Ligand SMILES: Nc1ncnc2c1ncn2[C@@H]1O[C@H](COP(=O)(O)OP(=O)(O)O)[C@@H](O)[C@H]1O
């Protein structure tokens with residue numbers, strides 16, 4: 001099977017979960033939440049994410065040093081050109097970075113931009129993907145011949161995006177839009193557009209053959225109303241699960257772009273991906289400078305993945321005992 | 322002229338690469354204004370497909386519908402989708418078998434009721450809410466203002482079906498199609514729902530097409546009864562005529578398979594053996610022949626014609642039951 005084929009299959013599988021007909025949506029969600037709370041992986045993920053969000057929100061107000069000022073250079077402690085970068089000390093908990101800035105403060109402040117990029121990018125992907133997928137799904141499920149054609153056109157377009165390797169796609173988009181924080185967000189978000197689109201479409205098509213849609217049609221309710229107030233609310237669960245999982249990949253991809261030098265051009269603003277890239281030249285002197293941001297990225301991505309996978313499992317009727 | 326005249330209705334499911342299924346085969350019947358008509362038959366005989374065809378709710382692809390379904394002078398089978406959407410819910414409404422799955426699980430009951438009011442009666446906001454509460458009260462749901470805020474899973478099966486009935490009668494339609502409205506409910510609730518339907522149609526003069534597999538349950542409320550077997554109407558008569566005399570062996574079995582308390586002592590129950598899957602294609606003879614206790618060789622000579630008696634009693638059988646049931 002091709003890579004695109006595998007991607008598609010994974011997405012569609014999640015989409016089917018919304019169409020479990022014997023479940024009623026409300027109690028389904030409540031049941032899922034109960035299962036979620038009993039799952040240790042979900043709790044671990046939630047704790048990691050809770051800490052991460054707290055740090056991102058309040059950390060910048062509490063850091064011991066200015067994350068942008070090169071303090072170490074001023075008092076002559078850091079001379080990176082000569083391979084002198086002091087490590088962990090009582091004053092500087094993670095030592096200095098190569099420009100003499102406090103590494104610990106930079107890690108804390110960097111969490112904010114990392115989270116911000118991840119959230120905005122995911123939201124962008126969710127919004128655009130849901131728009132395309134929702135339109136395609138509703139026109140396929142409720143429309144006639146022309147609905148099918150519109151769906152076909154939209155989904156072929158989405159398939160082109162899906163077929164491209166995600167990092168390549170993101171790099172091309174930044175190259176087109178120019179380097180800025182916004183284009184990083186758009187590029188990373190764009191990568192997840194086809195996933196959200198396919199997912200919402202599949203889940204809406206599954207819902208469109210359900211009894212309550214037939215009953216609403218039999219009452220003369222108009223199609224756009226059926227799509228918005230009946231299909232959509234019943235199709236959102238898998239999309240929200242996917243959004244959680246996408247946050248993890250968005251953070252990794254944003255860091256990847258920064259690492260490739262395509263990130264936020266304001267290099268003074270701490271960001272884990274940029275810090276990782278900066279640390280490359282000093283791996284032999286201070287490998288910690290690469291390890292701290294890498295561990296930060298990994299743990300955060302792990303948190304989102306743990307929670308997302310647990311949500312997926314909780315919603316999947318076939319995985320349930 | 323009847324309010325609804327179904328004439329020669331046929332529905333064929335013909336998907337690519339699959340065998341054609343002739344689910345409904347030349348069915349005709351009338352429903353007069355304000356009258357209750359029964360459509361009876363085992364499950365799989367084409368009752369739901371008939372009602373969906375009348376409402377124009379069958380999928381457009383892979384389905385061939387022919388014949389006429391004339392409602393108030395308009396052939397619904399030839400009417401465009403836009404007009405049909407105006408008619409549905411306002412002039413013709415439908416109640417389905419499973420009240421739980423017929424309600425949107427994530428939308429409060431109230432919104433689902435007001436949706437219909439907004440669509441066909443242009444009501445909005447407080448006025449719509451008030452009318453919705455009034456409707457719920459009318460179908461016997463206690464504490465309607467609270468119920469409006471609840472979700473389908475918070476209601477009992479009977480309450481859900483009442484809510485769906487409320488939506489169906491919200492615009493005082495002239496025709497209500499009820500497709501096995503009590504099949505999914507407990508026996509005690511069944512009686513209540515039937516009573517409610519009976520009251521509603523009597524009070525508002527709505528005609529009711531009552532679809533059921535259980536003739537005994539609804540027989541009392543129908544003015545006339547049509548019996549379907551394997552997609553064809555095999556017997557049709559006013560209720561009194563049919564109760565006095567059933568000609569088609571299938572109808573005899575259908576009524577005979579319901580134990581009756583008032584049956585004379587020693588009357589044998591005559592259950593229908595086999596299942597609806599043991600059908601013969603109508604082209605080769607009577608589809609019921611393989612299961613029939615009255616079978617003769619002529620049964621498989623060709624499709625039996627519908628024979629009418631003087632008392633508006635039609636039956637499709639070459640060897641009908643002629644003596645009155647109780648005489649046996
Ligand atoms: N969408 C469909 N595609 C193919 N066959 C169908 C479809 N819907 C119903 N049928 C067939 O039509 C016949 C009548 O079904 P139905 O009207 O649902 O029976 P019932 O009398 O129980 O309501 C059945 O044999 C069924 O297999």
Ligand SMILES: [Mg+2]
Pocket residue numbers: 365368369370500501
């Ligand atoms: Mg049925």
